[in-house]
Amino acid sequence: MRTTDMRVLRVALLGCGVVGSQVYRLLTEQSADLCARAGATLEVVGVAVRDPARPRLVQVDAGLFTTAAEALVTRPDVDIVIELIGGIEPARTLLLAALGAGKSVVTANKELLAADRAELHRAARQHGGDLYYEAAVAGAIPLLRPLRESLAGDEVRRVLGIVNGTTNFVLDQMDSSGADFGEALARAKQLGYAEADPTADIEGHDAAAKAAILASIAFHTEVTTRDVYAEGISAITPADIENARSLGSVVKLLAICERCNGGISARVHPAMIPRVHPLAAVRDAYNAVFVEAEAAGRLMFYGAGAGGQPTASAVLGDIVAVARNRLAGLRGPDASTYAELPLVPIGDALTRYYVQLDVVDRPGVLAPVADAFAQQGVSIKAVRQEGRGEDANLVIITHTAREAALAKTVANLSAMPAVRAVDSVLRVEGEEGE
Numbered sequence: 001m002r003t004t005d006m007r008v009l010r011v012a013l014l015g016c017g018v019v020g021s022q023v024y025r026l027l028t029e030q031s032a033d034l035c036a037r038a039g040a041t042l043e044v045v046g047v048a049v050r051d052p053a054r055p056r057l058v059q060v061d062a063g064l065f066t067t068a069a070e071a072l073v074t075r076p077d078v079d080i081v082i083e084l085i086g087g088i089e090p091a092r093t094l095l096l097a098a099l100g101a102g103k104s105v106v107t108a109n110k111e112l113l114a115a116d117r118a119e120l121h122r123a124a125r126q127h128g129g130d131l132y133y134e135a136a137v138a139g140a141i142p143l144l145r146p147l148r149e150s151l152a153g154d155e156v157r158r159v160l161g162i163v164n165g166t167t168n169f170v171l172d173q174m175d176s177s178g179a180d181f182g183e184a185l186a187r188a189k190q191l192g193y194a195e196a197d198p199t200a201d202i203e204g205h206d207a208a209a210k211a212a213i214l215a216s217i218a219f220h221t222e223v224t225t226r227d228v229y230a231e232g233i234s235a236i237t238p239a240d241i242e243n244a245r246s247l248g249s250v251v252k253l254l255a256i257c258e259r260c261n262g263g264i265s266a267r268v269h270p271a272m273i274p275r276v277h278p279l280a281a282v283r284d285a286y287n288a289v290f291v292e293a294e295a296a297g298r299l300m301f302y303g304a305g306a307g308g309q310p311t312a313s314a315v316l317g318d319i320v321a322v323a324r325n326r327l328a329g330l331r332g333p334d335a336s337t338y339a340e341l342p343l344v345p346i347g348d349a350l351t352r353y354y355v356q357l358d359v360v361d362r363p364g365v366l367a368p369v370a371d372a373f374a375q376q377g378v379s380i381k382a383v384r385q386e387g388r389g390e391d392a393n394l395v396i397i398t399h400t401a402r403e404a405a406l407a408k409t410v411a412n413l414s415a416m417p418a419v420r421a422v423d424s425v426l427r428v429e430g431e432e433g434e
Helices: 018-029 031-038 069-073 091-100 110-127 144-150 165-177 181-190 205-219 238-246 308-328 366-375 403-414
Strands: 007-014 040-048 080-083 104-107 156-162 249-260 263-274 286-293 297-304 350-359 380-386 393-398 419-428
Touching (some): 018 031, 040 069, 091 110, 165 181, 165 286, 238 350, 238 419, 263 350, 350 403, 366 380
Parallel strands (some): 080 104
Antiparallel strands (some): 249 263
16 A cells, blocks of 8 residues: 555653654654554644743754643544653643543653553543553653563563662762762763752652552552552662662662462562672663563563653554554553452561661670671571771671561660660672572
């Protein structure tokens, strides 16, 4: 069939920033190839922005710009709406309006999906549209579709990953150059890896939103950001990095979603992982996600987790998918939440701890310290003393135990006369034998 004989699907674009401009560029520059792949010509008929006069990263036909976003997404001739403005509002209102009008939606809005994924899927189902969001987690890395489709016949046990490029860059700089947190963050801003206000990244909020989406898909249970424990990296010190190095480990901010105690646990926090673990080799602002499934075993997904072009690649993949569905009169997968597994609170999660104590250097100190762990049912895997006299430190690594028991142990240690200070507490991930 010749291109001129093909049907035209009309596209509305919300946002023309770093990602939106690259999506527009690819839609126009690769129009012939996209037409052949989708089976229809994809024509951009409007671009909703706040300020049409603002300079753009790519040349956009000025006649396409509009500030009337809601009118654009409900236009009768629009087939597909691409949302790249981010945030909860007005994105939520606009997408519900688009879905209510029977449009198919492609979005990269992790914050909105982590809060209202169920409502958006419900609107898509009721009005016959599609909702796709591969770009919402890990940028260009094909991850959500493999979880949702390729592993549909398997049982996912655990998803462990680095899903925020800013924090990975900062921690990598601290590990490789010896920089402190402030220096590493300044370098990230200089290179464009961190926003002017990096709070969402460094405090773990961005990763928590992505963890909620991953857990929802992996475990067929609706998980929102409110269900994810989040702890950032702003308290990580060069001493923590060096302590990890001395143990053959590295510190990473991890999103961990796993089956636990008959339910599922979803958490984000910094942790030590052995340098032999595949995630330890993930450098700079890259992302990687390690999936463990019952039949498939261990799978690793790696690549650029952010940036205009990588994210646009994932968006275009979704556009082609919804275009094919629309031409065939079909819909893509709905949200799968049949399992309805209970959410396990952070206190019941299973993990290990690295604890460094500044202790009084005198005979018999180790006995009460060990007893503090034993009282909470926490087994010690390894202990060593570093330094002597006023510089004496005890380094303790535990076996796997409940988070609440470990936290109570640390609180009790802080109150012991023989412990001058609890200098460092970090979780330890990876297999115990690694």
